[in-house]
Amino acid sequence: MRSWRWDVNNYSVIGKRVPKLDALDKATGRAQYGHDLNLPGMLVGKILYANVPHARILNIDISRAEKVRGVKAVITGEHNPVHKFGYGADNTPLKADKVRSRRDEVAAVAAMDDDAANEALALIRVEYAELPPLYSAEAALAAGAPLVHEERANNLFLRYNYAHGDAERAFDDADEIVEEEYFLPYVTHAAMETSFALAVFDLQNRLTMWSTTQIPFLLQRDLSEALGMPGRDIRIIQPTIGGAFGRGLDVYPFEPICALLAKHSGKPVRLAFTRDEEFFATATRQPAHVKMRTGVKRDGTLWARDASVLLDAGAYISWGAVTPLVMMETTASLYRVPHAKFVADVVYSNNPPTGAMRGYGNPQSTFFVETQMDMLAEKLGMDPVEFRLKNANIPNSETPQGLKITSCGLRECITEVAERIGWERRSSVSSNQLSVVSNQSSVSSNQSPVSNPQSPIRRGIGIACTLNVGGGARIYRSDGCGATVKVDDFGRVTLISGSTEIGQGSETALAQIVAEVLGVRVDDVTVINSDTSVKPWDVGTHASRTTFIAGNAAWIAANQVREKILDHAAQMLNVSPNHLEMRDGMVRVQGDAAGKGIAYDKVVRAMHYREDGNVVSGTGWYDPPTKLVDKDTYKGNISAAYGFGAQAVEIEVDTETGQVRVLKIVAAHDVGRAINPMYVEGQIEGGAQMGVGYALSEELQVREGRILNPSLLDYRMPTALDMPPIESVIIETADPEGPFGAKGVGEMGGNPTAAAIANALYNAVGIRMNQLPMTGERVLRALKEKERMENGD
Amino acid sequence: MKPFTFFSPRTLAEASRILADHNGNGRALAGGTDLLIRMKRGQWTPRAVVSLNRIAGLNEIALNGELKLGARVTLNQLIRSPIIREYFPVLAATARNMAGVQVRTLATVGGNLCNASPSADMSPPLMALNARAVIVGAAGERVVSLDEFFVGPGKSVLQSDEILRELIVPYNSRAARASYKKLEHRAAMDIAMVGVSVAVEFQKAEFGNRNCADARIVLGAVAPTPLRAKRAEEILRGNILNKENIAHAARVAAEEARPIDDVRSSAWYRREMVEALTRRQLMEIRDLRLEIGD
Numbered sequence A: 001m002r003s004w005r006w007d008v009n010n011y012s013v014i015g016k017r018v019p020k021l022d023a024l025d026k027a028t029g030r031a032q033y034g035h036d037l038n039l040p041g042m043l044v045g046k047i048l049y050a051n052v053p054h055a056r057i058l059n060i061d062i063s064r065a066e067k068v069r070g071v072k073a074v075i076t077g078e079h080n081p082v083h084k085f086g087y088g089a090d091n092t093p094l095k096a097d098k099v100r101s102r103r104d105e106v107a108a109v110a111a112m113d114d115d116a117a118n119e120a121l122a123l124i125r126v127e128y129a130e131l132p133p134l135y136s137a138e139a140a141l142a143a144g145a146p147l148v149h150e151e152r153a154n155n156l157f158l159r160y161n162y163a164h165g166d167a168e169r170a171f172d173d174a175d176e177i178v179e180e181e182y183f184l185p186y187v188t189h190a191a192m193e194t195s196f197a198l199a200v201f202d203l204q205n206r207l208t209m210w211s212t213t214q215i216p217f218l219l220q221r222d223l224s225e226a227l228g229m230p231g232r233d234i235r236i237i238q239p240t241i242g243g244a245f246g247r248g249l250d251v252y253p254f255e256p257i258c259a260l261l262a263k264h265s266g267k268p269v270r271l272a273f274t275r276d277e278e279f280f281a282t283a284t285r286q287p288a289h290v291k292m293r294t295g296v297k298r299d300g301t302l303w304a305r306d307a308s309v310l311l312d313a314g315a316y317i318s319w320g321a322v323t324p325l326v327m328m329e330t331t332a333s334l335y336r337v338p339h340a341k342f343v344a345d346v347v348y349s350n351n352p353p354t355g356a357m358r359g360y361g362n363p364q365s366t367f368f369v370e371t372q373m374d375m376l377a378e379k380l381g382m383d384p385v386e387f388r389l390k391n392a393n394i395p396n397s398e399t400p401q402g403l404k405i406t407s408c409g410l411r412e413c414i415t416e417v418a419e420r421i422g423w424e425r426r427s428s429v430s431s432n433q434l435s436v437v438s439n440q441s442s443v444s445s446n447q448s449p450v451s452n453p454q455s456p457i458r459r460g461i462g463i464a465c466t467l468n469v470g471g472g473a474r475i476y477r478s479d480g481c482g483a484t485v486k487v488d489d490f491g492r493v494t495l496i497s498g499s500t501e502i503g504q505g506s507e508t509a510l511a512q513i514v515a516e517v518l519g520v521r522v523d524d525v526t527v528i529n530s531d532t533s534v535k536p537w538d539v540g541t542h543a544s545r546t547t548f549i550a551g552n553a554a555w556i557a558a559n560q561v562r563e564k565i566l567d568h569a570a571q572m573l574n575v576s577p578n579h580l581e582m583r584d585g586m587v588r589v590q591g592d593a594a595g596k597g598i599a600y601d602k603v604v605r606a607m608h609y610r611e612d613g614n615v616v617s618g619t620g621w622y623d624p625p626t627k628l629v630d631k632d633t634y635k636g637n638i639s640a641a642y643g644f645g646a647q648a649v650e651i652e653v654d655t656e657t658g659q660v661r662v663l664k665i666v667a668a669h670d671v672g673r674a675i676n677p678m679y680v681e682g683q684i685e686g687g688a689q690m691g692v693g694y695a696l697s698e699e700l701q702v703r704e705g706r707i708l709n710p711s712l713l714d715y716r717m718p719t720a721l722d723m724p725p726i727e728s729v730i731i732e733t734a735d736p737e738g739p740f741g742a743k744g745v746g747e748m749g750g751n752p753t754a755a756a757i758a759n760a761l762y763n764a765v766g767i768r769m770n771q772l773p774m775t776g777e778r779v780l781r782a783l784k785e786k787e788r789m790e791n792g793d
Numbered sequence B: 001m002k003p004f005t006f007f008s009p010r011t012l013a014e015a016s017r018i019l020a021d022h023n024g025n026g027r028a029l030a031g032g033t034d035l036l037i038r039m040k041r042g043q044w045t046p047r048a049v050v051s052l053n054r055i056a057g058l059n060e061i062a063l064n065g066e067l068k069l070g071a072r073v074t075l076n077q078l079i080r081s082p083i084i085r086e087y088f089p090v091l092a093a094t095a096r097n098m099a100g101v102q103v104r105t106l107a108t109v110g111g112n113l114c115n116a117s118p119s120a121d122m123s124p125p126l127m128a129l130n131a132r133a134v135i136v137g138a139a140g141e142r143v144v145s146l147d148e149f150f151v152g153p154g155k156s157v158l159q160s161d162e163i164l165r166e167l168i169v170p171y172n173s174r175a176a177r178a179s180y181k182k183l184e185h186r187a188a189m190d191i192a193m194v195g196v197s198v199a200v201e202f203q204k205a206e207f208g209n210r211n212c213a214d215a216r217i218v219l220g221a222v223a224p225t226p227l228r229a230k231r232a233e234e235i236l237r238g239n240i241l242n243k244e245n246i247a248h249a250a251r252v253a254a255e256e257a258r259p260i261d262d263v264r265s266s267a268w269y270r271r272e273m274v275e276a277l278t279r280r281q282l283m284e285i286r287d288l289r290l291e292i293g294d
């Protein structure tokens, strides 16, 4: 347990809206992204994709490609050591024997420029013997289905089987039961910066790779597996990264391919995805087919829940295969439910390989859990808010799954959003018909609705909640992170953190933590976090963990420095170190603001310039007090803290076009403590935007293993004009384990949005959408279907 | 991108001569917002790119009984032009709902039409306004009604040496009342799933008179070219613009559409939306007529 020697109401930088350290560089275009890098002699790398779904490779002819002017290397699976890598140990950089999806990498070229590389790719001839393809998880599980990976007995990669209580039996004692089936789509990160790698070997055969990865140290290990070379000879550098959202949680074939091209050409090779590639060659969120039923007692007590999930992982397994761990958490522990069962099958197919994406199973599970909560409330004749409050988790409790819930502001979140959205209007809002505002995109919630009985516009209000790990997540054996803090002669404080910055702002939050401990300005702190040969080890940025885990590590390291400085200052001032504090750049006697003190950099100089001097530095390591889940029961406390949230939305439905427009989102999230409220809001707003896309418009359309809409035009992320005002409410519960009480918030914002919108849609027009996204077309079909049923034909 | 020669002539005659010399291997360049994308993707590989940007007079907007709209007028120009806003508000409104602000500063009306995409937003309202295209080529000048301008997806009547110089749009009371609605998945940066434009002319300019003298209904993105729903127009012509007739016309317009299934929408939904958007716009015209007269 941390002991905070600071007065909560008297922080100097914690809780302040400090701009990101790199904000100016980014806004003015000075920040150096991978795409901006240029090394002397650098070549362009490009990949040839199979574009057949399932086939044996008979022959690859690269002879004409090699002759193209400017081409320096052409490689295939034949020419290269084939080492398996990945979570399923089932992938190779280039495929030598067979291809299992259309995006399988079969050859690669390094050339002087894009045109030469593209010309060479077009001249490579591959002969295939096609095999019967599997285009769905269902087809892959059917008896006699061809094998995607022939060394395996069948196409089922993994079954998760979780239970607490006795769900089977408990349904007999439930007073009301709802049972539904859900279809959740492929969606993709579509980060602003596309995937990038730049590889170069030195003369000692050591590899340096600049990368957009989120897991530099695991990439080091994974690359060593994929390339068959020692990890110690691999150095990963992360330039400024323009977003990732889970895309960078695994090693993917383009990374070892880039290294192999560098090796074969003897030159630095840059491999940067085009926007098309970003859509078809990065791993997407798994599509899911879900069946779930939930039972309640008459008094509104949640009683039993039973979910089964079928996940189409595609041709290769990534860490995305672990998302059921998160889904089962929402299913079994978002609310107190005494009996729960959850089964998930992760299945190979010849569809595009899938991976991790922000929320990691949670947007999916929150959608089905939270829409069923509303259905149950309706059956019980209970208000959905009241029903949720009744079953909500409470602080200092342990769920049957073994989650140790310490700080928990779920109830505050629920009441807060209900009040701010005007929940009491819910029963009347949908019967007020509004007139059409002629410009379809300029409707805003501030316009006073004009009552018009003929109007096709209906309004609705909905709510949904979320639970998310907020204190790391032990999915690897270590959930640790290292940090070093040092201070130089001029008072410049440097934090060397193992953590990874992908645009989320964690590096400034970490600087704020260090600045608070040392009583310096945030501007006095430099964060170094981009080079595996410099920074201490860390698992990576995922599971909303960086501020919590890396923040605790930085806190520990900074405190060591603080103690050293205070000890020495005590000698200089001839007082006890216990009476000293560091604040405003000074070391002085506590509470004696006017009294004499010494500038901290002066103390540091004094420590350097003396006979038995030393560097003024501290090193912290933080690995949270958590456990891997039990490998058979999947129970255990995976995270040192849990974040909670609730979102309420008001929407408008055009019943003639089926189109849904979100008018307002109120989002309250329990983040323990906001180290920087601006970043918390940024995470909530960005999350909600992904949530609106997931709800209404985003879907990678995959037919016969092919992605039909690989473009920012036809993969429709909401634009600024599609986003309603978002009112973010930060609930602070001061977590006992978090740095200054903070918990993670990186993923939560997007979890409940789709469910809240679906619940609002039901409130507005009485239809339940169990398939995402809820496009105008799908909503219109459902409305027509409802009309048909009501007319009894 | 494949190498090409870039020309920037000062006259239309020269531009059309260069295009003629390249015999189908040349392309005119206006804003480039369609052209460059195709060239970068390797879909088009012209040997000559002929910029229209130094040719004088192509970006004029002038009202002199009829509207003269230069082919190189940009979408932003339309949005800002007092003439367009006052007398042809549908064109400004349509432009405002296209693309995003950066694209609108480059994209031109002529480019939108000559690109001949079935979903191009400018085609339906300009057809509804009965516009004519003035075309200049090696053989001289010709005028073609926009009704006859489009031949198929990506194909217009323009020959490889021909350039669209301007559009002539008649001005009458219908122009003030025309409207265009586009159904899109999101509020900006989107291509129409369906676009419908309607223009109605009433028999008498007296308050409350709802007898239709003429009506034009043009459908976008539901056929290989923008399509006039002529049977639906016929239902309204000479008849009263009331709820029943409007519903009937909208239903018939939906029948006339020839939509397909694609990644943006199903044919079923497109057809439904033709009906909804047609009905909605005609009702709006009717309601306005009841409220404020002509």
Ligand SMILES: Cc1cc2nc3c(=O)[nH]c(=O)nc-3n(C[C@H](O)[C@H](O)[C@H](O)COP(=O)(O)OP(=O)(O)OC[C@H]3O[C@@H](n4cnc5c(N)ncnc54)[C@H](O)[C@@H]3O)c2cc1C
Pocket (backbone or CB within 6 Å): B027, B028, B029, B030, B031, B032, B033, B034, B035, B036, B037, B052, B071, B072, B097, B098, B099, B100, B103, B106, B107, B108, B109, B110, B111, B112, B113, B114, B115, B119, B120, B121, B122, B158, B162, B163, B164, B165, B189, B190, B191, B192
């Ligand atoms: C991000 C984005 C969003 C878009 N959104 C929309 C939208 O909402 N709605 C929509 O309809 N379109 C949209 N477009 C497509 C495009 O912007 C428009 O079609 C635009 O009007 C094209 O004009 P341009 O001047 O850029 O044409 P260019 O690209 O210069 O030319 C297009 C074609 O027309 C030919 N051409 C151009 N001018 C002439 C002329 N005077 N005579 C003969 N031939 C000519 C060219 O040779 C070329 O074949 C969008 C494009 C982008 C990139």
